[in-house]
Amino acid sequence: MFREGDKVSYPHHGAAIVVERAERMVFGERRAYLKLRTRHGDLTLMVPVDRTGQIGLRPVATKRQIEEVLHLLQTAEGSMPTLWHLRHRENLAKVASGDILRVAEVVRDLDGMSRRTGLSDGERRMLFKARQLLISELAVAWDCTDEYAEATLDEVLEPVGVENSGRHGEAYPSTAHSSNSSSSSGDSPVSTTTVWSSNEHHLLSVLSDRSRGQSAGSVYHPFSSSSKSCW
Numbered sequence: 001m002f003r004e005g006d007k008v009s010y011p012h013h014g015a016a017i018v019v020e021r022a023e024r025m026v027f028g029e030r031r032a033y034l035k036l037r038t039r040h041g042d043l044t045l046m047v048p049v050d051r052t053g054q055i056g057l058r059p060v061a062t063k064r065q066i067e068e069v070l071h072l073l074q075t076a077e078g079s080m081p082t083l084w085h086l087r088h089r090e091n092l093a094k095v096a097s098g099d100i101l102r103v104a105e106v107v108r109d110l111d112g113m114s115r116r117t118g119l120s121d122g123e124r125r126m127l128f129k130a131r132q133l134l135i136s137e138l139a140v141a142w143d144c145t146d147e148y149a150e151a152t153l154d155e156v157l158e159p160v161g162v163e164n165s166g167r168h169g170e171a172y173p174s175t176a177h178s179s180n181s182s183s184s185s186g187d188s189p190v191s192t193t194t195v196w197s198s199n200e201h202h203l204l205s206v207l208s209d210r211s212r213g214q215s216a217g218s219v220y221h222p223f224s225s226s227s228k229s230c231w
Contacts, residue, residue, distance in 0.1 A: 002034055002052065007060040007140050010047075011098030014136035015039040015060055021049070039136045039146075056098040060140050069104045069134070073156050077112045078105060088122055095130050100137055106130040111157050 002008060006018040016036040023030055024046070032049040034057075047057060061069070081087045091110070094102035110127040113119060119127065131153065139149040 002049075002057070002059075008036065009058055009060050009098060009100070009137055010036060010038070010045065011056040011096055012133075013038045013040070013043065013045065014133040015140040016045065019044075022046075039140060040132060058098065061100050061137055063141070065100060066138065066141050069100055069138075070156060072101060072104050073108050073153075075108070077109045080109055080113075084120065084123075088126065091123075091126055091130075095126065095133065100134070103130050103133050107134055107153075108157070115159075 002018050004018055004020050008016055008018060010016050016038045019035045019037050022033050022035055024033055034047045034049060036045040036047060047055060081090060091106045094106050107130045110119060110123055135146055135149045135153060139146045
C-alpha cells in the first residue's frame, strides 16, 4: 500500500512522488485516490488506489535493481526485428510496461543502433522517451540531479576506449533539460565536464578506470563509498 511521501514509478511518466491520499465522489461512489507529482513536466496525476496494480504503479527501483540496469546497459544488444514497424511495436510495449529493465533494453538497443546506422525520426523519439523514463528513475533512486543521472547514463553507454563517438551524426535533446525549457529540443546532451564539475575527483577516477579497461564481467557504477549526494 502506497503512502504519502513514497517514491514511485508510473508507466509513460517515470518517477513520481505520492503527494497525498484523497477521496473523491465518482458517480455517487466514494473512491480513494493517490495524488502523484511527476519528476518531469510537473504533472499531477490522480490514480485510483484499487487500480494501482492494473496501471503498473510500483515503488521506485531499489539499489539492487539499479545494479542490474547498469549491468544490462553494458551488455551486447539484444535481437530486434528487422522490419521497422515490428521493431517499433516491440520497443513501444517495453516502454509502456513500466519495467525498468525492459526500458533499459530499449535505451541500450536503440543507442547502439544510433551509433551504427542512425535512427528514424520515430525511433529517435522512442529513444528520447526511454532515456527520459530511465533518467528520472535513476535520479530518484540515487537522490541526485537529472543532469548527474544523464551524464552517468551517457558514460555507461559509451563504448570503452571510444571518445566522442557520436551517434552516426544524430543528436537528440538533453533529457535532463527537456521538462524545463521548450527550446531544449535542439540542444546537445549535457556536457559531462559541466555536470560533473562538483564531483571532479569521482569523474576522473571513473574515466581512469574505464581507460585501463574493465573485465568482461565487471559493472561500472557511478558511486563509490566516498561519493556524495548531488543535491
